[in-house]
Amino acid sequence: MKAKEFDVIETKDGKEGTILEVFQDPPGYLIEYDDDEQTIDSITDDKIEKIIYVAK
Numbered sequence: 001m002k003a004k005e006f007d008v009i010e011t012k013d014g015k016e017g018t019i020l021e022v023f024q025d026p027p028g029y030l031i032e033y034d035d036d037e038q039t040i041d042s043i044t045d046d047k048i049e050k051i052i053y054v055a056k
Contacts, residue, residue, distance in 0.1 A: 002045075003029060006055035009048050016052065017041075 003009055007019050009031065017031040020040070029048075033039040 003048060003051055004055060007051050008034075008053035010050050010052055011043065011047050012049045013047075014049075 003019050003022070005019055005022055008016060009019060009029075010016050015033050015035070017033040019029050019031050021030040023029065023042075028042050028044045030040065030042050033041065
């Protein structure tokens with residue numbers, strides 16, 4: 001699954017977040033979770049369950 005910057009995703013553990021940056025080497029994403037703390041984390045492609053919103 002190839003997500004892009006500013007896409008909104010759901011992770012396999014049920015969290016929703018917005019992709020802030022896409023990394024190429026090593027591959028991954030910097031995401032901001034839609035939670036009370038606005039948590040920022042980095043994840044890999046295998047942690048994404050689905051893309052909820054595709055940024056244009």
